[in-house]
Amino acid sequence: MTLFVGLDLGGTHMRAVAAEPVEGQRPRILGDASRATPRSGPTDVIAALADTIRSAVDKAERALHDVVAVGCSAPGPLDPRTGKVHVAPNIPGFTDVALSERLSTALEGIPVFLDRDTVIAAIGEGLAGAARGARDFVYVTVSTGVGGAIVSGGRMVRGATNTAGEIGHWPIALMGPRGSGATAGIEGLPPCGCGAVGCVESFAGGRNLATRFGVAEASEVFRAADTGDARAKELVAQAEAALASLAVGLVNGLNPALIVVGGGISEHEPEHVLEPMRKAIRERAFKVPAAAARVVPAELGADVGMIGAVLAARERASGRGEWSQ
Numbered sequence: 085m086t087l088f089v090g091l092d093l094g095g096t097h098m099r100a101v102a103a104e105p106v107e108g109q110r111p112r113i114l115g116d117a118s119r120a121t122p123r124s125g126p127t128d129v130i131a132a133l134a135d136t137i138r139s140a141v142d143k144a145e146r147a148l149h150d151v152v153a154v155g156c157s158a159p160g161p162l163d164p165r166t167g168k169v170h171v172a173p174n175i176p177g178f179t180d181v182a183l184s185e186r187l188s189t190a191l192e193g194i195p196v197f198l199d200r201d202t203v204i205a206a207i208g209e210g211l212a213g214a215a216r217g218a219r220d221f222v223y224v225t226v227s228t229g230v231g232g233a234i235v236s237g238g239r240m241v242r243g244a245t246n247t248a249g250e251i252g253h254w255p256i257a258l259m260g261p262r263g264s265g266a267t268a269g270i271e272g273l274p275p276c277g278c279g280a281v282g283c284v285e286s287f288a289g290g291r292n293l294a295t296r297f298g299v300a301e302a303s304e305v306f307r308a309a310d311t312g313d314a315r316a317k318e319l320v321a322q323a324e325a326a327l328a329s330l331a332v333g334l335v336n337g338l339n340p341a342l343i344v345v346g347g348g349i350s351e352h353e354p355e356h357v358l359e360p361m362r363k364a365i366r367e368r369a370f371k372v373p374a375a376a377a378r379v380v381p382a383e384l385g386a387d388v389g390m391i392g393a394v395l396a397a398r399e400r401a402s403g404r405g406e407w408s409q
């Protein structure tokens with residue numbers, strides 16, 4: 085049987101699975117390995133990735149030469165065609181790294197296909213999860229940050245430089261007008277990690293939500309809101325309003341059949357994520373696209389990156405360089 089490897093390169097941990105794809109379903113995972121991501125530069129990171137893949141293949145009781153291709157999920161920005169990571173902010177020294185080429189060399193020439201984590205997740209949900217069969221959908225993740233990927237007419241929307249789908253940085257807030265020039269109307273807004281203000285993520289991303297409340301985890305903000313804390317309730321209401329506006333923008337601008345919502349916060353707090361999105365679409369979006377759009381939870385949970393990476397490897401190894409369904 086053909087074997088594919090799914091690989092997830094995260095800032096703190098890396099994980100590899102060796103798996104056999106099963107048509108229309110989740111791949112059958114045969115071996116699974118993970119380790120801490122080295123902080124000592126790209127050469128050590130790439131060596132650790134190769135070792136993690138070899139461990140996963142060993143655990144599957146298979147040999148490296150059985151592997152057809154590796155699909156690698158990494159945070160953007162990156163170039164899926166050349167396999168180059170432009171910058172991975174959470175991994176020291178990981179700037180302009182030819183990841184696919186160097187990892188392939190370390191793996192005796194096995195092709196390595198790189199893509200952004202949210203694109204990989206959308207491929208997973210599209211082929212084996214909540215968006216099976218859908219040709220027009222948006223994948224949204226609400227977690228530490230807010231991100232996404234857009235599939236339109238059965239094709240992944242890439243944009244001119246492969247950053248299309250970064251919907252966490254869709255500006256949704258306008259206050260003022262108290263500033264002037266470039267900052268007109270944006271005074272008083274919380275800063276976003278991207279350096280701008282007014283982004284969806286600055287209100288609804290877990291890290292920003294926790295920081296604004298002065299705690300370590302977003303879950304603490306939701307618990308405080310549940311027990312009636314006025315400031316927590318205000319922050320949760322703002323997060324809901326940000327996601328609601330995002331949902332209306334997606335429906336009006338892209339006319340998706342599905343908005344598939346994943347990520348830790350949407351999984352644990354669906355009433356604060358999916359429900360406000362649905363309500364806003366009903367009440368505020370254009371009627372025709374609103375009637376066609378459903379907001380549904382992602383199906384693949386915490387394994388979405390691994391499942392998506394295995395399926396992305398299979399798709400691209402079969403010659404479909406630009407994913408479509």
Ligand SMILES: [Zn+2]
Pocket residue numbers: 252253276277278279280281283285286
């Ligand atoms: Zn931003």
